[in-house]
Each structure stands twice: as structure tokens, then as C-alpha cells.
Amino acid sequence: MPKSATPTHCPYCALQCGMNLTVGPDAGVEVAERADFPVNRGALCAKGRTAPALLTSRLRLTSPLVRKGGKLEPAGWDEALDRIAGALDGARHKHGPDACAVFGGGGLTNEKAYALGKFARVVLGTSQIDYNGRFCMSSAAAAGTAAFGLDRGLPFPLEDVARTGCVILVGSNPAETMPPALRYFTELRENGGTLIVVDPRRTRTAEQADLHLAPRPGTDLALALGLLHLVVAEGRTDEAYIRERTTGWEEARAAAMAHWPEYVERVTGVPVPQLREAVRLFCAPESAMVLTARGPEQQAKGTDTVGAWINLCLATGRAGRPLSGYGCLTGQGNGQGGREHGQKADQLPGYRKLTDPAARRHVAEVWGVDPDSLPGPGRSAYELLDALGTDIRTLLVMGSNPVVSAPRAAHVEERLRALDFLAVCDVVLSETAELADVVLPVTQWAEETGTTTNLEGRVLLRRQAVAPPEGVRSDLEVLHELAARLGVEKGFPADPEEVFEELRRASAGGPADYSGITYRRLAEENGVFWPCPASERPVGAATGDSTGTGARTGGSGFSAKGTPAEVHPGTPRMFLDRFATEDGRARFVPVSHRPSAEEPDEEYPLLLTTGRVLAQYQSGAQTRRVDELNAAAPGPFVELHPRLAARLGAAEGDPVAVVSRRGRATAPARISAGIRPDTVFMPFHWPGAGRANTVTNPALDPTSRMPEFKVCAVRVEPVDRDQPGAEVAVRA
Ligand SMILES: Nc1nc2c(c(=O)[nH]1)N[C@H]1C(S)=C(S)[C@@H](COP(=O)(O)OP(=O)(O)OC[C@H]3O[C@@H](n4cnc5c(=O)[nH]c(N)nc54)[C@H](O)[C@@H]3O)O[C@H]1N2
Ligand SMILES: Nc1nc2c(c(=O)[nH]1)N[C@H]1C(S)=C(S)[C@@H](COP(=O)(O)OP(=O)(O)OC[C@H]3O[C@@H](n4cnc5c(=O)[nH]c(N)nc54)[C@H](O)[C@@H]3O)O[C@H]1N2
Ligand code: SF4
Ligand SMILES: [Mo]
Secondary structure: OOOOOEEEEOOOEOOOOEEEEEEOOOOOEEEEOOOOOOOOOOOOOHHHHHHHHHOOOOOEOOOOEEEEOOEEEEOOHHHHHHHHHHHHHHHHHHHOHHHEEEEEOOOOOHHHHHHHHHHHHHHHOOOOEEEHHHHOOHHHHHHHHHHHOOOOOOOOOHHHHHHOOEEEEEOOOHHHHOHHHHHHHHHHHHOOOEEEEEOOEOOOOHHHOOEEEOOOOOOHHHHHHHHHHHHHHOOOOOHHHHHHHEEOHHHHHHHHHOOOHHHHHHHHOOOHHHHHHHHHHHHOOOOOEEEEOHHHHOOOOHHHHHHHHHHHHHHOOOOOEOOEEEEEOOOEOOOOHHHOOOOOOOEEOOOEEOOOHHHHHHHHHHHOOOHHHOOOOOOOHHHHHHOEOOOEOEEEEEOOOHHHHOOOHHHHHHHHHOOOEEEEEEOEOOOOHHHOOEEEEEOOHHHOOEEEEOOOOEEEEEOOOOOOOOOOEOHHHHHHHHHHHOOOOOOOOOOHHHHHHHHHHHHOOOOOOOOOOOHHHHHHHOOEEOOOOOOOOOOOOOOOOOOOOHHHHOOOOEOOOOOEOOOOOOOOOOOOOOOOOOOOOEEOOOOOOOOOOOOOOOOOOEEEEEEOOOOOOOOOOOHHHOHHHHHHOOOOOEEEOHHHHHHHOOOOOOEEEEEOOOOEEEEEEEEOOOEOOOEEEEEOOOOHHHOHHHOOEEEEOOOOOOEEOOOEEEEEEEOOOOOOOOOOOOOO
């Protein structure tokens, strides 16, 4: 390793691949392999490998922009910050604190997410804060919390995947979304285990599977219940485990038994023999796992759907046991940590609940404010965006690009335009930033230090490797400056380690307890899994804090009373002794299948589902500005089955329109025998004519408030290339 190499982590997805950064003579940053980080062992996907390109790109922002005479013009920092502070202050005085809203992101470091949540509650006093993670894994989080008493995406390290007996991978395409993680599934099969993939498309991941089930989008709930029905009918339940470690089986069992295999075949399109084969593969080995991602989760019944898959694990004794369990593959760089430290509408740091009086007392004490001054829970992400320009008058966006990524995006765009004032902190002029009154240019991953928590619950240290360009400031500096201008001089340090030290105290005693984690430990140990309580008694524990300690999670290093051991080692594997519920047992949920919010009809006879391609990331704000990635994935497309294409008279590359009750998106046809003939697929990475989210349905899950990104009713029409509106976005 050259002397100047800095070990750090990728700016993009939740795998948080380790990499070394070296700075060349011309200040160019290069990525080098970092073999000592166990999760990716040096491997990177094209996005991680090319991430430095955006550090020096002429497309990044290096000056604040302020709207003058209708146009965004470069301005000084003081002017830009004064404008934002003035607008926020004016709105709260005129309309009350809830007129100011904040929208965060799961890509923000723990420190930023924590500071943003604190800024909303303490400086603005607003309840109106939520973030894009609501669009990501919120259904899995809700189901995991209901069943296990606590949500940590994967309650075990990824390395366990390679050693279990069978994995059912539901609506997850790691071959494109986390390529270095594919190795764990390959090793699983090399070790004699089996892989079942559930996806309406024959993805590159599905091609690796022993069994591929291709249900109609939106029917995973019926599928999981059908498998559970067969488990019971074939006498494959683990009765001793059900008795000793769970509650609620009778009701869940009764609900599942109503889902006969033939009914499930009719609803899902998966033939009964394939259902039986799946049950056989899942139940035969000693250990097995179910892993879900966005496919089953981004549905208006995502919480119940994940609950049904968890029921399958519980009924077969496959949770909270070595090499067995349910896990959700979280998505964004800090998708796990970003949901723990207070940028969520209903939440306080340490994964505490805003409605819990003991949690409010604890956090208010750390923040030095009166617990009664903390607002209550606010609106969920889509509901917040939908309310812009009504009672919400101003919005501060940090780390999200909803113009491209929110459901019913044309409407969201309209709501953003209806605001009195919009401020966006970003590294580039995203489609959302283009609508702003003030845009603040912020530092990027390699230019700042901070922690993220990867999809395994492993807290990691991202280190600064290079100096930021002249003219940009960090998100933490922005919050520090805004707080000061709004009359709060203390409590918003710009130094990330100082913020983390406070986060440790705020999280102490909470479900996601980081109090035993320090920057030094993270550097020395290459990551620490939460919960990791401090060796001293956590703040709040003595006052009868009811939010629980690490001991309730079954983590090692604790005695039954919750007295911490000397130095807590962290908790790679959870729930082995007990679940994090009051009685230590996992809870079955009685769920039944129900249709999607929008089923096909005569006018809209097909289903649209959406997702990702390897070379683009999310709204594409970052990756569409990297040449190599754009060359690999230059624009949107509509994936459709050859039979459907023939019916439409569409050849490969012909423009087609996908039309729903919300709107119309146009993109070239990509013909593939790997997709169901009743379904079309669009990636959502592009704005403009090919924006998938113009079409998607914002129907929300009643518990998680997750929009139904994965299912809506559409029709597909051929588009005459010469007709107006036929413009096919190729490059953004
Ligand atoms: N290249 C790339 N990688 C990424 C990202 C990115 O934007 N680009 N984003 C990151 C983030 S934030 C996330 S959340 C993850 C997401 O990672 P994944 O969940 O793997 O990604 P998706 O493509 O959204 O959805 C996965 C699969 O669900 C399938 N699917 C669609 N509808 C259904 C359904 O009704 N049921 C089932 N069972 N499956 C269905 C789709 O066909 C798709 O193959 O990826 C992360 N990694
Ligand atoms: N149709 C459809 N829509 C979807 C999905 C789907 O599967 N289908 N998936 C959903 C999911 S899972 C997700 S996670 C969302 C994601 O959707 P978005 O929230 O739009 O995600 P990004 O494109 O990552 O947006 C992050 C923005 O913040 C900027 N940024 C990056 N790092 C930082 C930082 O440190 N500070 C600041 N201030 N800015 C930063 C980036 O440049 C970018 O503009 O999309 C959702 N939308
Ligand atoms: S898999 Fe995710 S973390 Fe790893 S290099 Fe690719 S984008 Fe980065
Ligand atoms: Mo996500």
C-alpha cells in the first residue's frame, strides 16, 4: 500500500465496500484495493470504482447558488445562509414551527442524520421531518420490529449466508445492486446450500438460483402464506421452537391455512409443484434464511408481506438460531444508521420512539432542552411532500432528489414549486436543487470524516482522504451556521467526532446503542456491530429508561441484569438467546393476502414494476455525471416480454409509452423473455420523459407508510418516433 493511502468506504450502497484512496501528484484521487475489509475483500462494482470521478468533476457545485430574478446565480456563503435562515425564521413566526419542513437521506452519515434530526426538533421546533429511507426499507423495519422487538436489517453478518443450508432471496437483485455480495450466494451453493430467488423477472441473480419463482408483482404475501400452508400440511413445523420461542402461532397458522396451494398458484402464477419444491429445499437443511429487499417491501402491503415471510421462518424454527434467520438487505450507504438517529418522523436517536416519555426525557437531557419542548411525530415522506405548499411553507432538503425518486413525481414536483422557499444541500445541481431558492454545495465522502452503519449493522469509519475544493462546506458546517443564525449558538459542532460523541450519549440505553463505540475503536477494529453499550452504566438506565438495553437483544457481554462487561465487543449476531420483545419471544403476525392498491383492468391491463440497473445509482444525480457509468447505462428503457412486444408491434429499441392514472413515461423497448408477459419493468434513475416515477402509485402501506413503487396498473402504447412527445431520453 503506498504511504498516502487512506482506508475508507464507498459513497454509494449499503454494502459500504472498503477501499483505499490514494492522492496522485495532480491531486487526482485513485481507488485501490483494500483487502483487509471482510465484507467485500477488495472487490468493488463499477460505481465504487469510479466514485472519485465526481470529486473533480466540473459538474459538481463549488459555489452557493441563490435565485435572483428567477435564475439561480452564484452567491457568497453568508448571503446564501442568511437567505435560508431568514426564510425559515419568517415562516415559523408567521405560520408556526410546523410550516418549516426537513427532508433527509439514508446516504447521510450517522453524524449528519443525528444533527439534522436535532436541528429540526431543537432549532426549528418542527415535527415535519422525514427522509428517503421511508421509500426504502421501512416496511421491513416495521415487520422486524413487530416480530422481533427490534429492527436491525441483517441480525447476522453476511458471512453467515455462505454457510447456511438454504436462502430464499425475495425481490432482491444483488447481481446488479450489490455485486460484491453475490460471492456469498455463490459460496453458499459451493458449500452445498441452495438458493431460491423470488422475482417476476429472471434477473442475473435469478440465473444463479437452484429455483426461480416468478410471481406476479404484488403477490409475495400470498406466496409466503402458501409456503407456510404447505409447511403445516406436510408436518414440517418446529413445534418445540414455536412453543419455547414464539407467541401468536394459532392465529397466524389459521390465517395461513386459508391460503390453499391452488389458490396461491392462481393469485401468484407460481405452479404448485414449484411451491412444494421451495418448501422442500427450505426445510431439508438444518439451517436456512429468508432475505428480502425492495421487491416485496415496496408495496402498499409491504409490512404484512414481510411479516408473512418472517412467519415462515418462525414456524420452521429459523430465526434467532445459528446460521438461520430473517434479514432485510438495506439499500443506501447509511440505510441502517440513517434510520436510527432521528431523521425519521417518529423517532429520536438510538432508535427511540418520539412518543415514549422516557426516551424524550433521556434525549432532552442530552440536548439540554425541556422534554416538553420536543415536538411529536410528523408526517411520513410522501405525505410530507404531498403537503408542501399547504401548511408547509419552507423545506430544507439534505441528501435526496425526490423530483426523480418520489412516487407520482410530477405531482411532487408541483408541490415543491408551490413552496414559499426551498433550500437544497447537494454536491451537484440535482433536479430537486434546480427548483430551489438557495442551493448549498457540500463536501463529498472522500473530503470528510464520518460513520456509516452498513446493512449488517456494522458501524464503520469513513475517513477524509483529500481536501475539499475551495467554496464547499460540509453538511455539519451548514447546520452549525444555520443554527447560529436562528439563535442556537451551541450544540451543533461542525466536527464529526464531536457530534459522534454526543450521539453515543443520546443513543445510550436505546435499542440501537452506540455508546461503547468510538472513532478509535472503529479505526482499530475495522467496524463494530451495534448494540454496543459503553462499559460505564448508560445514561438513562438508572432512571428506569423503558426503551431497553443491549441485554434485551440477547447480545453477548451482558449479565441478565444488563450490567455491562468491561468493553462490550459489539453484537454481530442477535436474538440467539432471546428476542428483543418484553417476554423474549418472537411474535407471529396473523396476516392474509389482499390485492394491490391498483389491479389491472381493461384500460390499464398490465402491471408496471420498477427497480435498478448496475451502473446507475438511485435518482442518478451522482452516477449520471460519471462518463463510464453513463456509457454503460445511458438511459431509461421499458423491459417487456417478446409476446407483449409482438402484440404492440414494437421492436427492440422502439419508443414505447407506459401510461398510468398518474401520467406517462416514454422510453425505448427492451425485449426480454425473462420477464412475465403481464408485467413491464422500468428502472427509475432518470428524469424527464423517461421518468418511471411519473407513472408510479403513491398508495401507502398503512403501517410503514411505504409507497407502492413495485406495482401499478398501466397500459403500454407504441409511440410514433415522429410524433410530438416521442422524445426518448438517452442522456440526461
Ligand atoms: N446499481 C445500483 N445498486 C444499488 C442502488 C441503485 O440505485 N443502483 N440502490 C441501493 C438501494 S438504496 C437499494 S434500496 C437497493 C435495492 O436493491 P434491490 O432490492 O435488489 O433492487 P430493486 O431493483 O429495486 O428490486 C429488486 C428486484 O425486485 C424485483 N421485483 C419487482 N417487483 C417485485 C414483486 O412484486 N415481488 C418480488 N418478489 N420482486 C419484485 C425486481 O424485478 C428487481 O429485480 O440497492 C442498492 N444498490
Ligand atoms: N420507482 C421507484 N422509485 C424509487 C425506488 C424504486 O425502487 N422504484 N426506490 C426508492 C429507494 S429504495 C430509495 S433509497 C430512494 C432514493 O432516492 P433519492 O433520495 O433521490 O436518492 P439519491 O439519488 O441517492 O439522492 C441523494 C441526493 O443527495 C446528494 N448527496 C449525496 N451525498 C450527499 C451528502 O452527503 N450530503 C448532501 N447534502 N447531499 C448528498 C446526491 O447528489 C443526490 O442528489 O428512491 C426511491 N424511489
Ligand atoms: S457494491 Fe455498493 S458499496 Fe460496493 S462498490 Fe458497489 S456501490 Fe459501492
Ligand atoms: Mo433504498
